[in-house]
Amino acid sequence: MSAVELARLQFAATTGIHWLFVILTMGLVPLVAVMHTWAAFTRDPAKREVRERMTRFWGQLYVINYAVGIVTGLVMEFQFGLSWSGLSKFAGNVFGAPLALETLIAFFAESTFLGMWIFGWGRLRKGVHVTLIWLVALTAYASAYWILIANGFMQHPVGYEIRDGVAYLTDFGALLTNPSALVALAHVTLAALMTGSVLVLGISAYHLARGTKDTLLFRGSLRLALLVATPTSWFVATVGEMQMPLLRDNQPMKAAIREGGDLDQVQARLAGQFGPGDYRPPAADWLGVAMDTMIVIGYTVSSVTIIAVLLLWKDRLVRWRPFAWLLTAMIPFPFIASVGGWVFREVGRQPWIVYGHLTVDDALSHVSRVSLAVSCAVFIAVFVALAVTNWTLITRFARRGPDATQLGATEPLEDDVPEGGTGEKQMAPAL
Incomplete structure (x- = not known):
């Protein structure tokens, strides 16, 4: 493989691996926030206890995914300078600020709020505690917005001028309202909510099919997940199609691949516009497959969730175990669809x-092929190991259930227990 192929790989x-963490984080945290709000403002003690356990169970799966995923995120921005210094030199003045804001929000604000939420069980007032998890959700989507602003500039440059071969920002408002970023954000938001709700739906169905003792907890989780998964799985494809007019105007080769157009004709047009060169993305045929896979999965999930809603009548969904196992088997589908969409968006602009x-060739750093081969092998091995670790932990805790x-579990602090063991024990949250 050439140096540029190694860097691209x-x-x-x-x-791609980091994105699997991100989409689950974005999809799961709003559901946890809703559960926590629901529990905090439930007056019936028995129902409140069930909903608190529900919040802590799904919250723990979210925390596992966030904790492991944030390690993968630390590497991403370093690669711009290490492997793609040409990109930083050309466009760093434009998308440097969005990338910096994304880093501040994701690695400082979001993690701070999450840490306070994790260790706030039993110590913070319920209103403050609930506010913290909503701030975690808000900062997660704010982080996604800023990274898509940077990516949107790479897809469709706006609000800039080029001086001496370097792009300089001239219109910050145009950068913030880039339609390539905003429509993508709407699409990603729906895809993330579908991913998180399908995970909750599948794990809940798994426990209900096995005859869990926590029937109320998982029945409530399943109903909430269906409430989110049904509309989001339907509209995610609709919003995705809203990007096609933008592609026809700004990336005609990608649009032609999606719509089965004449690639040779588009190639000739682009060669006339940008000069001699091959403007077909690599493996163009596979890009269509990736896009079709995403669409098929979206409509499949939508159809299954609609049937599941109908089966809620007279509790048939819980009693019909084959369908419950189908819901569990559907958990990987949104992740596969998400990777397909990411491949189409990123590879399609090559x-x-x-x-x-x-x-891409001009953006590559002056790094030896051997160095790139070593770093490529090491990084991929580490990322695969982190992904395996993440899903091993999630699977283990998901199968064990709320117990x-x-x-949010608490244990007494030794320094707070008076000598002789009398008096009220102060509780400290443990994770």
């Missing part, structure tokens, strides 16, 4: 890294 693999201005939940 490394970035594609690490970004050979450009900043569309119309900077090619194995450690989030």
Whole structure:
């Protein structure tokens, strides 16, 4: 493999694996926030206890995914300078600020709020505690917004001017309202909510099919997940199609691949616009397959969830075990669809890294092929190991159920227990 192919493989693999963490984080945290709000404002003690356990169970799965996933995120931005210094030199003045804001929000604000939420069980007032998890959700989506602003500039550059071969920001408002970023954010939001709700739906169905003692907890989780998964799985494809007019205007080769257009004709047009060169993305046929896979999965999940809603009548969904196992088997579907969409969006704009201005070959750093081969192998191995670790932990705690939940569990602090063991014990949250 050439140096540029190794660099592309490394970035594609690490970004793709990192994205699987991100989409689950974005999809799961709003559901946990709703559960916590529901529990905090429930007056009936018995129902409140069930909903608190529900919050802690799903919250623990979210925390596992966030904790492991944030390690993968630390690597991403370093690669811009290590492997793609040409991109930083050309466009760093434009998307440097969005990337910095994304880092501040994701690695400082979001993690701070999450830490306070994790260790706030039993110590914070319920209103403050609930507010913290909503702030975690808000910062998660704010982080996604800023990273898509940076990516949107690479897809469709706006609000800039080029001086001496370097892009400079001239219109911050245009950058913030780039339609390539905003429509993508809406699509990603729906995809994330579908992913998180399908996970909750599948795990809840798994426990109900096995005859769990926590029937009320998982029945409530299943109903909430269906309430979210049904509309989001339907509208995610609709919002995704809203990007097609933008692609026809700004990335005609990608649009032609999606719509089965004449690639040779588009190639001739682009060669006339940008000069001689091959403007077909690599493995163009596979891009159509990736896009079709995403669409088929979206409509499949939508159809299954609609049937599940109908089966809620007279509790048939819980009693019909084959369908419950189908819901469990559906858990990987949104992740596969998400990867397909990511491949289409990123690979489909090749050979450009900043569309119309900077090619992938020109953006590559002056790094030896041997160095790239070593870093590629090491990074992919580490990321795969982290992904396996993440899903091993999630699967283990999901199968064990609420009784194995450690989030929000409390134990007495030795220094707070008076000598002789009398008096009221102060409780400290443990994770």
